[in-house]
Amino acid sequence: MINLLPPNLPYFICITLLLIGLYTMIIKKSLIKKIMGLNIFSTSVFLFLISMAYRRGGAPPIKAEGVELYVNPLPHALVLTGIVVALALTSFALILVINIYKEHKTLDSEKLTKL
């Protein structure tokens, strides 16, 4: 196991980030922090996609003379899309939170529970 760990370390980091994101969303009471947790969570996925695209000795995926080995461009495109989706989600969630705060004057999910 020790031998196997270093090569796939980025993936382990992604999974760790994923767990951190989930943990934040479960434990933290502030609505904003839940959104942060969501963002960590989705970032871990982007990181996962991007790190799988890397290829030892690969050049950036822009066509250049004499270069044959590029990193995989497809996950990059996917991650771009994913980031934009996360942006839309986050912005909407934040606006909801702003309005929730205006309405209830609190962002603590425990307190909102008792409404």
Added chain:
Amino acid sequence: MNPVVIRTVTRILVPFIQLFGFYIIVHGPVSPGGGFQGGVVVGASMILLALAYGAHEAESKVSHHVRIAMDSLGSLAYAGIGLLGIAAGGLFLQYNIIPLPLPPARVNGIMIFLIGVAIGVHIMALVLSLFLHTTEETEKDD
């Protein structure tokens, strides 16, 4: 707080930021970048303007109506380019069949460029909208 420094720096920086943003949009096909990235940069320049001069400044430069129009038209332009493929007898979003007096690969390049611009227009308006609407009423409370 004295906003003079911020305002001056902003006034100087904004044109350059915007220029850089347009550069990113336009050079999407050949270098890292593209419509999304450039659009965000241009939008961010407007946000900077709003931060330094207040939301009204940004509002007066790009009003609500204009932003909505840019949003819709950007998206419509993308869908329209896609429909051009059908109109030309190909498939949806098929560029190389669009009848331009150029080799097919060049047509693709032009369409990719146009799409980048459409996305850029859409995103720059949207980013500004998001910012302005988010801050809208909190500002009033201050």
Added chain:
Amino acid sequence: MNKLNHLLVVIVLLAIGVMMSIAVLEMPEFADPDAPIHRHVAPRYMAMSYQETGVPNMVTAILADYRGYDTLGELTVIFAGGVAVLSILGGKRKK
């Protein structure tokens, strides 16, 4: 949230982590040039995208041409986000 719940959450999350790690151990090695993702679909983009689309930036080529439909969807997502924000705030900014 009391300590017990806290512990429970951590245990469950760690369980997921451990079990996903089993999958990670079976994954193709990181940065392996011969991983399946580098062998199946991607080679065509690297070899042909410039000839087929006339654009040297492969990411842009994929984004706007090969998977242009995805990008249309993406644009629609962000459009939906914008409209969603408008719908919460009720349109016009008051002067």
Added chain:
Amino acid sequence: MNISQHFPILVIITLFTGAYLAPLAGLWKRKLCYPLAVLSALLSFLFSVVILLSVLEHGIIRYHVGGWEPPWGIELLVDPLSAFMALIVSFIGLLAVVYSKDYIAGEIPDKKLPAYYSLLQLIIGGMLGALMTGDLFNLFVMTEIFSISAYALVSIAQKKGSLIASYNYLILASVGTTFILFSTGFIYMVTGSLNMVDISQRLSALESPWVMYNGLILLVIGFAIKSALFPLHTWLPDAHSIAPSPVSVLLSALVIKVGAYSIIRSVFTVFGPGLLEQSGVVTIPVTWMASLGILLGSIYAITQTDIKRMLAYSSVAHIGYILLGIGLASTASMTGGIFHILNHALGKACLFFCAGAVLHKTGIRNVEEYTGLAGKMPITMIAFTLAAISLVGIPPTSGFMSKFYLAIGAYQESWIFLAVILLGSLLSAVFYFRVINLIYFGEPEHKSGVREQGAEIGGVVHRQPTTDNRREAPLTMLIPIIILALGSTLFGILVHIPLSVVEPAVKLLLGM
């Protein structure tokens, strides 16, 4: 070149274009938004009718967007199942748009109308996109489109608590979509492809299945969150009950079905007939969760007083039926499950429309105030009865037939599932007949004293139906209700029509 070959993409693009146009039209004339939305929904409905017919005639449609062949470009894959679902979605979507005109006028301020219609078209278009696509990542994108529109539509009326409901929905469903993206990464990692058909071919040649299983599990759970499978349903009751009624219809009748459809796709198409044996890893737990959902969803529904909340909980139970049928993965159970998608869509849409009509005309949400509404809104209430009877599963309505197939399939697996289905019907009879009883035989509260006395004396009291207090909803609301009620009754008699689509779809999915 034949234009009809482009219908799979046009059915989506029409709605998206309509959605893009709505804010623009709102700048010019707000009244224009409604006809535009109706027009685009109508067009896409007509397109999907043509698609269904041509799929039945010529087999699977594959549309290569942008002209790129599948593993490189995105492919639209329309098989009988997706065409069937697309027809349901676009039809009920059209009805919801039509219904919105008068209903929404009282619910949201005028200046939000463009945003409302735009989101309405986006949610329908997103669902159609998710149904038609043959690409895993595109499925994720389309799922996000309809999800974001759904979150926004939940909170659009700015009722008390709607923001919190929307926030809950957003966060929980986003966890689901992120799971989906994560599993897309897993699957892409081991296959190098995003095309569903391509993936299924390459997966069956795979030697080490752990990554694949992880991907499958995350994919199914992600979509199970979207479809509100039982313990993952916590976002549903709030979101579905607080949303404006046309939106409730879309959410309850369609959105969760699209989630169920995506589970079907991921289990049977992505993991393919070749791996059907192994996919028991997910289908077996899914059947147990669905069984729990049938029972507990109905039990929760019994304890509700708010009609829309009751209907929302009943949706939890019904998604249980659908996923039970899918999870059992036999011919009969799959037929029942997929057929139940249609029946529940028709029935639940009708019920939510009726609840909306009542809410619109009288402001009543509480079940116990439904007393004597049959006199005031007879047509609506008859429709409500028919749809409720269909959902309880009493012959000759369509709900019975799907439950019959489901029950046959369930018994082939285990008697427990049969018992669950029958008990679930019994429980749903409790809460639906409670409402029906109140509608027809309950008395308005202020009269109850008089009535009691009269009943004691005469045994029968002659009641003159007063015609002046008849307050049916406007036609735009009444027509969808009537159509759906008729549909959920007639399809019980004309079962062969939906089955002629469902059966080939099931055969295809099970690889027969």
Added chain:
Amino acid sequence: MIEHVLPVPPAALFIVGALLIPLLKGQLRKIFLLFIPIVAFVNLLYLPQGTYWTYHFVGFDLIFGRVDSTSLPFGYIFVIMAFLGALYAIHVKESSEHIAAFILVGASLGAVFAGDYLSLYLFLAIMTVSSAFLVFSRRRKSATDAGFRYLIFHFFGGSLLLAGIILYYISTGNLYFGLLEGNELYLYLILIGFLVKAAVPPFHTWLTDAYPEGTATGSVFLSAFTTKTGVYLLVRAFPGTEILIWLGAIMAVYGVVYAVIENDGRKLLAYSIISQVGYMVAAAGLGTQMAINGAIAHALCHILYKALLFMGPGAVLQVTGREKLTELGGLFKAMPVTFWLFMVGGVSISGVPFFNGFVSKTMIIASAGLQGEAVVYVLLLLASVGTFLHTCLKLPYYMFFATDRGIKAEEPPRNMLMSMGLTAFLCLFIGIYPAILYNILPYPVDFVPYTTEKVVEKIALLSFTLLGFWLLKDKIAGQPTISLDTDWFYRKAGPAFMWFCRNPASVFASWKDLAYAKICFAFILLFRHNSPELLLTAEKRVIQSRERRQLASRQPAPLDSLTIGFSIFMFTFIVALFLLLLVFGKLVP
């Protein structure tokens, strides 16, 4: 001309007719209500024997017309009963009651002529709903509750039946409804489904619960159709099943025992239905040709005289608004015609010679004797004595004589009397000319009812009973209480179930759903326990909560609390569960 129009499916005639009722008003509707049964009767006369109206329905064969000598007699009597019931109820202005009644008739006819399980289930389900609606039509809290229990009970029976049908379909591959033999599981499920319809104890509580709660006119319909359809189903599917003999015999006595101590007039009659159906069930269990003949003949006769018996207290209820025997008495002066007509029913049910009960009941008892079932023979005989005691003596005595409570009363409306008269005439007619009944039975009848021996035996028995009653009449007076029956189970089960819904089951729901405790009141009433105190407090609470609700009802329902953290924990837990299953499913093959 008529030959070209007729025959049409009898069920369709009534159901379509029922749907047309709301379109008609006034005199036209009255004519229409009587016209439909007449047309249906003519239609039935033209109905040829055989199997037809088959409809290929997605791989199943639905048979809507299996007309043979077993189903035809039931068809005749159902249509006749529909006419009598419609005449009896013709003054009722509310169309909902007529619609429910006609749909009930139509569905019963459909069930009787159904030749496959799917269409049978269809019609039984429609019967259940329409009967429940007839009970609901009383528009009284207790009626609503009873109707609900009726509905749930029958859906429960229907579920078992459906399970049986599915098992049958899976093991045989068809849905043909016919004789069932063997030792399969589906057999028992279907049997229980049918027993619920026939109200065989312990599945009988719905009957005594719901029938007294029907409207005056509705109960007449209710009494005729459901149980007799159940008898038909048993005769059709389970003739000669050993257990039915004992169930039937016990049922006959059981019903009598409860009827004797019952206070509510119509509830007494409901128990007496159980007792009478017991004869038929026992006869179905005997399964000889003569017994089957007896079962069917008794079903036919029973429909007539039981309708007549329900019409009597129904008329009293119509006129006085009272049902309890302890609240009635001395009505004879005001309602002599009603009394005499009622008595025709009373003597019929008791099996007095020259009334129709005699010609059918003796047939069953005799066939039990011929089979050598001595115990059954005695039990049935005993039940017949008890029937005479409670229906023919106790009920009329306390209703029309006994203490005069000075109730203001008059004869009921003319149509009620006409209907009663017609029914009484039919009772007498069949009693005197039994051949007309025997001719339509499925097997040739070589049974002669009027032998000196049988008549003398019967008269002797009845005379002694009469004597006994006269001596003990004050001892068996009804008490204003509710006798405890097996229905305690679900009266208790209801609140227990609701407790379960609210407490353990709601753990996974949302926290705020727990605050919905007030809903329990609706269900305490729904599955009401018969304790007056509990009822009172519940009633009070409902009123209080109603006031509160009226303030809050225009608001959307209270939200679920923010359960994000918990929900996400649930998601992750499910993921972990799946992964665990995967790991252990893999490691341990």
